[in-house]
Amino acid sequence: MLAIVCPGQGAQKPGFLAPWLELPGAREALASMSEAGEVDLETHGTTSDADTIRDTAVAQPLLVAAGILAADALAPSAGDAAGSLSAGSFASAPPAQLLAGHSVGELTAAALAGVLSPADAMRLVSVRSRAMAAAAAEEPTSMAAVVGGVREEVLAAIEAAGLTAANINSAAQVVAAGSVEGIAQLGENPPARARVIPLQVAGAFHTPYMEGAREQLAAFAPQLSPSAPLVPLVSNAGGEVIEDGARYLDLIVRQVASPVDWQACMAVFADRGVTGILEVNPAGTLTGLAKRELKGVALQNLNSPEDLEAARAFVAEHDGPVA
Known part of the structure; x- marks a missing residue:
């Protein structure tokens, strides 16, 4: 199929x-x-x-x-x-x-x-x-891929940073989106055993x-x-x-x-x-x-x-x- x-x-x-x-x-x-x-x-x-x-x-x-x-x-x-x-x-x-x-x-x-x-x-x-x-273009926003970690912990970290889980791409990858400050905060305090990778996008899509x-x-x-x-x-x-x-x-x-x-x-x-x-x-x-x-x-x-x-x-x- x-x-x-x-x-x-x-x-x-x-x-x-x-x-x-x-x-x-x-x-x-x-x-x-x-x-x-x-x-x-x-x-x-x-x-x-x-x-x-x-x-x-x-x-x-x-x-x-x-x-x-x-x-x-x-x-x-x-x-x-x-x-x-x-x-x-x-x-x-x-x-x-x-x-x-x-x-x-x-x-x-x-x-x-x-x-x-x-x-x-x-x-x-x-x-x-x-x-x-x-x-x-209305206000500065961005997105970042969160790779790895435990799903519940990843989602909790995204929420704590005031962000949205905009893309659920796979068991190992979630894309967070929201304010530039929130993306920076997530990068400084990533979930355990996870990497936060900023994406080159124009804004917080799907939020x-x-x-x-x-x-x-x-x-x-x-x-x-x-x-x-x-x-x-x-x-x-x-x-x-x-x-x-x-x-x-x-x-x-x-x-x-x-x-x-x-x-x-x-x-x-x-x-x-x-x-x-x-x-x-x-x-x-x-x-x-x-x-x-x-x-x-x-x-x-x-x-x-x-x-x-x-x-x-x-x-x-x-x-x-x-x-």
Whole structure:
């Protein structure tokens, strides 16, 4: 059984889209998504530097578009062994039994699942990214990964510093978020047997500091027409498996100001009997978490067109019914 997963903000790298532009239809696909997302994806995905693509308003649309391109390329057009991209339009469900994404990656997964059209996913991420950037600019906030320690002690230390556990990434990693002073306090007084690693982010995402962004998304969401997923979509909201498009919109709006529970998503993979996890471009973060959390599950990264042959073989090997 195959799960396809989509990474979140921070996974982007300078120039990471350049190899994909060699595929037939890639520039047209990117241009279509650029128009919908109101951002120059080709420039930012090929020549913009690390600081430029770290900007929330750039990084989030770039990641969603990159994941859509990579997943679209998994299924080559008839007679074209190299694959041909279709300007962000999926004719059928992707070759997976489960889909999930981390934070903004959940918008990528929603497009792959058919809950949102690629154009609507880009419209939504455009509003989301700008709203989150604006909320982050209101006051200095930050995030830090807490690696190791005992979960109860880690959560207690985060709370004592006045912070929020914004990402539950795995049994060994929680991301704390909140005021700059609180992050500094946590770093000075880390939980026993744990490391606190400050993250280079613009603000305290997935916390009440993002309430203004949540309100903007809630106002925009009625303009979208979501559909029921063609493939089960596992939500960051406690691993809920979404069966209804309206429910997806409700949860993705709440997500910007609520914790991302990726550990719960991985628990669903285990419960459903997933045998293989493929992460779409830019891949490596989520398969890295799965390597430690889901022992025995096969992993595959799809980072460039050179990975397509291996990725298609991986899909064929793990294609199977949902438990």
